[in-house]
Amino acid sequence: xxxxxxxxxxxxxxxxxxxxxxxxxxxxxxxxxxxxxxxxxxxxxxxxxxxxxxxxxxxxxxxxxxxxxxxxxxxxxxxxxxxxxxxxxxxxxxxxxxxxxxxxxxxxxxxxxxxxxxxxxxxxxxxxxxxxxxxxxxxxxxxxxxxxxxxxxxxxxxxxxxxxxxxxxxxxxxxxxxxxxxxxxxxxxxxxxxxxxxxxxxxxxxxxxxxxxxxxxxxxxxxxxxxxxxxxxxxxxxxxxxxxxxxxxxxxxxxxxxxxxxxxxxxxxxxxxxxxxxxxxxxxxxxxxxxxxxxxxxxxxxxxx
Amino acid sequence: xxxxxxxxxxxxxxxxxxxxxxxxxxxxxxxxxxxxxxxxxxxxxxxxxxxxxxxxxxxxxxxxxxxxxxxxxxxxxxxxxxxxxxxxxxxxxxxxxxxxxxxxxxxxxxxxxxxxxxxxxxxxxxxxxxxxxxxxxxxxxxxxxxxxxxxxxxxxxxxxxxxxxxxxxxxxxxxxxxxxxxxxxxxxxxxxxxxxxxxxxxxxxxxxxxxxxxxxxxxxxxxxxxxxxxxxxxxxxxxxxxxxxxxxxxxxxxxxxxxxxxxxxxxxxxxxxxxxxxxxxxxxxxxxxxxxxxxxxxxxxxxxxxxxxxxxxxxxxxxxxxxxxxxxxxxxxxxxxxxxxxxxxxxxxxxxxxxxxxxxxxxxxxxxxxxxxxxxxxxxxxxxxxxxxxxxxxxxxxxxxxxxxxxxxxxxxxxxxxxxxxxx
Numbered sequence: 001x002x003x004x005x006x007x008x009x010x011x012x013x014x015x016x017x018x019x020x021x022x023x024x025x026x027x028x029x030x031x032x033x034x035x036x037x038x039x040x041x042x043x044x045x046x047x048x049x050x051x052x053x054x055x056x057x058x059x060x061x062x063x064x065x066x067x068x069x070x071x072x073x074x075x076x077x078x079x080x081x082x083x084x085x086x087x088x089x090x091x092x093x094x095x096x097x098x099x100x101x102x103x104x105x106x107x108x109x110x111x112x113x114x115x116x117x118x119x120x121x122x123x124x125x126x127x128x129x130x131x132x133x134x135x136x137x138x139x140x141x142x143x144x145x146x147x148x149x150x151x152x153x154x155x156x157x158x159x160x161x162x163x164x165x166x167x168x169x170x171x172x173x174x175x176x177x178x179x180x181x182x183x184x185x186x187x188x189x190x191x192x193x194x195x196x197x198x199x200x201x202x203x204x205x206x207x208x209x210x211x212x213x214x215x216x217x218x219x220x221x222x223x224x225x226x227x228x229x230x231x232x233x234x235x236x237x238x239x240x241x242x243x244x245x246x247x248x249x250x251x252x253x254x255x256x257x258x259x260x261x262x263x264x265x266x267x268x269x270x271x272x273x274x275x276x277x278x279x280x281x282x283x284x285x286x287x288x289x290x291x292x293x294x295x296x297x298x299x300x301x302x303x304x305x
Numbered sequence: 306x307x308x309x310x311x312x313x314x315x316x317x318x319x320x321x322x323x324x325x326x327x328x329x330x331x332x333x334x335x336x337x338x339x340x341x342x343x344x345x346x347x348x349x350x351x352x353x354x355x356x357x358x359x360x361x362x363x364x365x366x367x368x369x370x371x372x373x374x375x376x377x378x379x380x381x382x383x384x385x386x387x388x389x390x391x392x393x394x395x396x397x398x399x400x401x402x403x404x405x406x407x408x409x410x411x412x413x414x415x416x417x418x419x420x421x422x423x424x425x426x427x428x429x430x431x432x433x434x435x436x437x438x439x440x441x442x443x444x445x446x447x448x449x450x451x452x453x454x455x456x457x458x459x460x461x462x463x464x465x466x467x468x469x470x471x472x473x474x475x476x477x478x479x480x481x482x483x484x485x486x487x488x489x490x491x492x493x494x495x496x497x498x499x500x501x502x503x504x505x506x507x508x509x510x511x512x513x514x515x516x517x518x519x520x521x522x523x524x525x526x527x528x529x530x531x532x533x534x535x536x537x538x539x540x541x542x543x544x545x546x547x548x549x550x551x552x553x554x555x556x557x558x559x560x561x562x563x564x565x566x567x568x569x570x571x572x573x574x575x576x577x578x579x580x581x582x583x584x585x586x587x588x589x590x591x592x593x594x595x596x597x598x599x600x601x602x603x604x605x606x607x608x609x610x611x612x613x614x615x616x617x618x619x620x621x622x623x624x625x626x627x628x629x630x631x632x633x634x635x636x637x638x639x640x641x642x643x644x645x646x647x648x649x650x651x652x653x654x655x656x657x658x659x660x661x662x663x664x665x666x667x668x669x670x671x672x673x674x675x676x677x678x679x680x681x682x683x684x685x686x687x688x689x690x691x692x693x694x695x696x697x698x699x700x701x702x703x704x705x706x707x708x709x710x711x712x713x714x715x716x717x718x719x720x721x722x723x724x725x726x727x728x729x
Contacts, residue, residue, distance in 0.1 A: 155483065158483075159480075159483060159484065159604045160598070160604065162606070162610050164479065164480065164483060164614070171483075172486070173482060173483055173484055173485055173486045174483070174484050174485075174581060174604075175484065175485045175486040175487070175581070176486040178581070179486075243601065243602075244579070
C-alpha cells in the first residue's frame, strides 16, 4: 500500500545512512559505504512512493499542491542528486554534508504538515506550476551550492594546513568543488529568475500586486543578488577562483534562508491563507493555523482574497 | 619431486652484480631454450627484474633436476662470467622454501618497495614466457598458478598495496588529486631535470597529464627531459612567465637558495588572477619560500610533508604484514600438501600393487598345496590374506600420509622405495 508509507520511513533511512557516513569517519570499511548507499536508495524509493501516493489526484490538484509537497519534492531532488553523486564518488564523504540538510528540510516540511493545500485554481494554472517548480529547484540548487561551498572551504583549509592524513574524511577535489559552485551559482540564478518572473506573470491583470509582501521583495533582492553575484563571477576573473566563488554560494544560501524565514515567520501572503480553505489568489498561498496565530496577533491583517 | 630456486635479489646482491646476471626478455627466452636442451627432463621459469634474477627449476625425479652447481655454471656460461663470482652471489632455495619465496615475491612482500604492483605482472610475464617456450611442466605450472592466486588473495584480503610509499606517488596520487580532478588540461611546470622530477612526471602521466614545461639552468638537460615526455623546454629566464601559466609546479633543483620567494610570487600574483596553484617542493634545501604557501589559491607541499605521509603509509603497510604472511604460510602449506599427495600417490599405488601381487602368489601356492577346499574355507583364507596385507600396509601408509600433510615426506618416501624396492 502506497498510503502505508510515512515520512518517518524514508527519514529513518536517510538517518541511518547519515549514521553510516559518520561511522566512515572512523573506519573506512567498504561495507559501510555499500550500506549507506543502500539505505539512501531504500529511502528514495519510499520517498518516491510517498510522493506518488500524495499526488494520486494529480489532475485535480496539480503536481505541487501544498507547501508540504513542495518541501518533500525539494528534499527528493536533493536526495536524488546526492545518490547520483555518491554512486559516482563513493570514496567521498558527501553524505556527511548533504544528508543533514535533507533531514532538516524533511523535518521542516513535516512540521508544516497541517498546512492546507494551495488553491485548486492556483495549482492547475501552468504559470503557477512553473512558479512553484522553478523556485523549488532553484532552492535545491542554492542549497547544493551551499554544501559544495562549505566542502570547498573545508578542503582548502585541510590542504593549506596539511591535514590530509585524516583518512576518514574524504572530499572531492578543489577543482570539482569549484566548478560545482560555479554551476550552482549560474543555474540557481536562472531558476530563481524563472520563478520570479512567472510569479509576476501570475499577478499581471490582477487588481493589485503584493509589492509589500516580504517574500516578494526579499525574493526580488535574492534574485538581484544572484544576478550581481553571477555577473561578478563572470566579469571579475579572481571571483571565478576557489574561495571567492565558495563565499558567493554561501551568501546565496543566507539570502535564501532569509527568504524562507520571511515566508514562514513574516506577515506574507505566501505564508497565510484563511480559515483552512485553500487560497485562490492565483499564487501559491496556503494556510497554517500556526502562522495564522502569528498573523492575527501581530497585525490582524486579513489574508488577500 | 624436486623444486629449487637459484638466484639473487636486492637483499643479497649489489646493483652491479644484479646488472651482470640479469636477463632481458630476449635473453630470457634464449636461456630457457638452452636450459631445455641441457636439462631436458627439468622444468624452468626465469624471473628477471631490476631487483632480482631468479631461476626456478623443478623435476618429478630428483635426479633429473639440475644441481645448484649446474645452474650456476649455466648462468656464468650464458653471461660469460666467472663461475666463482656467480656462485658467491646467488642463493639456493629448495622445497617448500621455494614455494614460500615465490608466493612472497609475487605478493610483493619481498620487493624493495613493499606492496608495489609491478612485480606481480613481472611474475606473470616470466610464467607466460616459460609457457611459450614449453619450459614449464606440472610442478612449475602448479607453483606459478598458485603464486598468482596467492598474490591476488593477499591484495584482496590485506591493505598492503593500498597506501603509496614513494614520495612522487604520494605527491601526485594522494595530494595533487585532492586539488585537481583531471590533469590533461593542466599546465605542469617542472623546475629542475633530476631523477625525482622524472619520476614525478611519470606518475603525472599515469594520471593523464600531457602538458609539461621543463625549466632548468642547464637548458640541454631540460630539453632531454622534455623530449622524454613530449613536453617543452624553456630557458631559465622564462621561469616567471611559466609560473604565471602553471597550474602545478614540481620543483626539484639543487639550488642552495630559494628560487621562488614570496616577494617574487607577489609580483606574479596579479597575472594569475588567484588561479589555483599546486606546488610540490621536492628539493632539499627547499626551492620555494614557505611563505608562498600562504598566498591565496596556493597549496604548497614540501618533501617533509610528503615524507611524513610516506612514513605513515609505510607503517600502515607494516601493520598489514602479519596478515599477508599468514596467508602465504597457509597457502604454502596447502600447496606443499597437494604436491606431496600427488607425489606419494604413485608410490602408494605401487606398494599396494606389489603387496597384492605377493598375496596372490602366496595364496595360489597355498591353494595348490591344500588341494580341494570348500568355497567357504577358501573365502575365509582369502579374507585372511587381505586383512594381513591391509594390516601390514596400514601403519607405513598412515605415517606417509601424516608426513605428506606435514609437507616433509621425502625421507619416508625414499625409505619406502628402498625398503620395498619400489623403483620405476
